[in-house]
Amino acid sequence: MKIEGKEHRTIWFENNIVKIIDQTKLPHQFIIKDLKTVKDAINAIKTMEVRGAPLIGATAAYGLVLAIIENNDQSFLKKSSEDLINSRPTAINLKWAVDRMMKKLSGVNSDKILTIAIDEAKEICEEDIKFCENIGLNGLKIIEEIYNKKKNTVNILTHCNAGWLATINWGTATSPIYHAHKKGIPVHVWVDETRPRNQGANLTSYELNEEEVPNTIITDNTGGILMQRGEVDMCVVGTDRTLSTGDVCNKIGTYLKALAAHDNNVPFYVALPSSTIDWETKDFKDIPIEERNSEELSHLDGLDANGNIKKILIYPKKSKAMNLAFDVTPAKYITGLITEKGICEASSEGLKRLFKY
Numbered sequence: 001m002k003i004e005g006k007e008h009r010t011i012w013f014e015n016n017i018v019k020i021i022d023q024t025k026l027p028h029q030f031i032i033k034d035l036k037t038v039k040d041a042i043n044a045i046k047t048m049e050v051r052g053a054p055l056i057g058a059t060a061a062y063g064l065v066l067a068i069i070e071n072n073d074q075s076f077l078k079k080s081s082e083d084l085i086n087s088r089p090t091a092i093n094l095k096w097a098v099d100r101m102m103k104k105l106s107g108v109n110s111d112k113i114l115t116i117a118i119d120e121a122k123e124i125c126e127e128d129i130k131f132c133e134n135i136g137l138n139g140l141k142i143i144e145e146i147y148n149k150k151k152n153t154v155n156i157l158t159h160c161n162a163g164w165l166a167t168i169n170w171g172t173a174t175s176p177i178y179h180a181h182k183k184g185i186p187v188h189v190w191v192d193e194t195r196p197r198n199q200g201a202n203l204t205s206y207e208l209n210e211e212e213v214p215n216t217i218i219t220d221n222t223g224g225i226l227m228q229r230g231e232v233d234m235c236v237v238g239t240d241r242t243l244s245t246g247d248v249c250n251k252i253g254t255y256l257k258a259l260a261a262h263d264n265n266v267p268f269y270v271a272l273p274s275s276t277i278d279w280e281t282k283d284f285k286d287i288p289i290e291e292r293n294s295e296e297l298s299h300l301d302g303l304d305a306n307g308n309i310k311k312i313l314i315y316p317k318k319s320k321a322m323n324l325a326f327d328v329t330p331a332k333y334i335t336g337l338i339t340e341k342g343i344c345e346a347s348s349e350g351l352k353r354l355f356k357y
């Protein structure tokens with residue numbers, strides 16, 4: 001998708017270096033950063049220079065490519081794979097991508113290992129783009145249906161950034177929106193600010209602006225009243241881990257939005273590629289929920305009058321703060337899962353029908 005009119009992807013590989021857009025600097029600075037070692041890749045995931053479930057999976061895959069370039073040794077590769085999986089705990093794509101890479105690379109001692117690794121990491125990225133595009137085409141049908149009934153702008157609420165910046169291209173939740181916009185259907189997006197890191201305001205609104213999709217940032221507490229007023233036609237969010245039961249783990253605050261949508265009969269959809277499905281965990285209480293540094297709550301980054309990025313403290317110095325990064329929305333509050341294979345009910349029967357597990 002576009003930034004300043006130029007097509008970009010979030011991650012690519014060039015001259016044995018992994019290139020990423022440093023998302024900690026957006027929307028104020030557009031900086032392309034080089035990752036040269038597996039440690040760089042782990043650090044980029046931990047500090048959220050790259051974030052979003054599919055993108056951290058792709059970064060981990062390229063992290064293994066960098067590990068091979070550094071030291072073509074199976075025990076180093078194994079240790080690197082473990083460190084990559086542990087760099088963030090909640091998004092299952094990380095483990096999915098590392099396991100997929102390791103299946104190809106374990107035991108390969110020849111010089112061919114680097115080519116195999118590069119090809120597989122590329123394939124993970126290409127597949128994600130295709131899946132996100134299909135999610136868009138499938139989700140477009142929902143937006144079209146609303147538009148055909150309403151004959152007026154379709155108002156869509158989203159939480160966090162499940163946009164192209166969270167994937168390789170297109171995004172998951174935003175892909176149906178981009179497809180509708182490109183088709184000429186009038187859409188307007190309510191963008192949840194998404195405290196504490198403001199991925200909605202800093203990333204979703206930014207990328208929608210760059211594609212000229214009308215959008216308005218709201219605080220995380222505003223969605224409820226907008227739904228009561230009939231100003232939200234549908235919600236669509238992404239996910240970091242969807243269980244085979246249809247329960248969805250996503251950015252903190254998603255659950256409360258789903259409750260408000262349920263109370264107001266607003267359809268609540270979750271968009272995901274199959275790489276985000278955790279087929280093993282049965283009980284959502286067993287999903288590891290990331291707890292991040294409380295500084296992310298107590299401090300804010302912004303531009304000062306001279307155009308420099310500054311960090312400021314906004315809480316009382318003595319106050320404690322807690323920063324849980326994700327919550328779980330039970331399947332019963334989800335209208336449907338929009339996947340690359342089609343739309344299904346958020347249930348094991350629904351997922352079984354599409355993926356035949």
Ligand code: MRU
Nearest residue numbers: 051052053162166172238239251
């Ligand atoms: O903490 P983040 O910014 O990595 O969280 C991202 C989300 O919660 C997204 O909604 C999710 O990863 C889906 S991305 C297509």
